[in-house]
Amino acid sequence: MQTKIPCVMMRGGTSKGTYFIASDLPKDEKLLEEILLSVMGSPDVRQIDGLGGADPLTSKVAIIQASEREGVDLDYLFVQVFVDEARTSTSQNCGNILAGVGPFAIESGLVKPNDPETTLTIYLENSDSIADVTFLTPGSVVKYDGEARIDGVPGTASPVMISFRDTEGSTCGSLLPTGNFVDTIDGVDVTCIDNGMPVVLFEATAMNRTGYESRDDLNADVELKNWIEEIRLNIGRKMNLGDVKNKTVPKMTMVSPPQMGGAICTRSFIPHDCHAAIGVFAAVSVGTAIALPGTVAHRVGVIPSGTTKLVSVEHPTGEISVKLNIDETEGKTKVKKADILRTTRRLFEGQVLVPYGVWNGKTKPRAAV
Numbered sequence: 001m002q003t004k005i006p007c008v009m010m011r012g013g014t015s016k017g018t019y020f021i022a023s024d025l026p027k028d029e030k031l032l033e034e035i036l037l038s039v040m041g042s043p044d045v046r047q048i049d050g051l052g053g054a055d056p057l058t059s060k061v062a063i064i065q066a067s068e069r070e071g072v073d074l075d076y077l078f079v080q081v082f083v084d085e086a087r088t089s090t091s092q093n094c095g096n097i098l099a100g101v102g103p104f105a106i107e108s109g110l111v112k113p114n115d116p117e118t119t120l121t122i123y124l125e126n127s128d129s130i131a132d133v134t135f136l137t138p139g140s141v142v143k144y145d146g147e148a149r150i151d152g153v154p155g156t157a158s159p160v161m162i163s164f165r166d167t168e169g170s171t172c173g174s175l176l177p178t179g180n181f182v183d184t185i186d187g188v189d190v191t192c193i194d195n196g197m198p199v200v201l202f203e204a205t206a207m208n209r210t211g212y213e214s215r216d217d218l219n220a221d222v223e224l225k226n227w228i229e230e231i232r233l234n235i236g237r238k239m240n241l242g243d244v245k246n247k248t249v250p251k252m253t254m255v256s257p258p259q260m261g262g263a264i265c266t267r268s269f270i271p272h273d274c275h276a277a278i279g280v281f282a283a284v285s286v287g288t289a290i291a292l293p294g295t296v297a298h299r300v301g302v303i304p305s306g307t308t309k310l311v312s313v314e315h316p317t318g319e320i321s322v323k324l325n326i327d328e329t330e331g332k333t334k335v336k337k338a339d340i341l342r343t344t345r346r347l348f349e350g351q352v353l354v355p356y357g358v359w360n361g362k363t364k365p366r367a368a369v
């Protein structure tokens, strides 16, 4: 006996996950965690008994509902499902999975589309912040095919433009949560920054690496990963994140001078595995750090000119360009708005099944069979 839950699987940017309507899931947090672990097949490095793709970037969940907030269309909760541990986390945002939220909501009947494009204001529950997302809906139908290209995804698709507002200190409370541009931990200079994602930046050369290593090489580099984790555990409390041992934040980003004509080269640990690219919010935080004199990123980055800066953040599979709208009055640099291009695709729709032993569907009759 299994409970059927309406579910859609979507690629959002360079990630992939399952999308649910909030009312199709129980509210109880412990039960919800059990259900999402079962949906993804965790804990198991292969996630063989679930839909997860055996990678943190494909073990993600979006829970969405129409919003009752003033001026907001949708509420979006992101859940990271650990691959090899029986845990989920809501301690971070996901800007990649966000790309699929609007199209999912329209096709689920949660909001109405416009013609030829739709802009939705989305509340990010994880960080209490707002994003405006615009995508094509000609004839009031979501368009998935198109000419937009993002690195890390083969081919092209329809553009999804995401505009973030007020992301400063989303999780840590302030842009520079330690109060410093640079802290020195275990002899390594780091910059702690949160402009949508708590990130710790450090130079690759400080870790005796080039910063241009492949994802596979870095994932096999146990000595480096242990060193990075030591720094992370040490700095977490100073970033107002408490004990970060079981958290997916802060992300640990190794930086070096750009190699492909961009603004900076990155290798992002999220926080233990190296990202195939870089998270969307992490890219906004890194881009912001380049613009701030005194940070580790400013030391190795190439700062584009103007108050609207197009910052190209290089990563293992290409680059991601972040458009930053910067206010530099009174000698202070403030990012007013950050825009980013993503694409998305609806991959699968139907019902995901979880064993009765996990959830017999009783707290939500509609989904039960």
Ligand code: NQM
Residues within 6 Å of the ligand: 014, 015, 056, 057, 093, 094, 095, 096, 097, 197, 248, 251, 270, 275, 278, 279, 280, 281, 282, 283
């Ligand atoms: O930073 C991976 C991803 C992410 C998160 C991660 C993300 C973001 O690429 O906004 O998108 O950092 O865990 O999906």
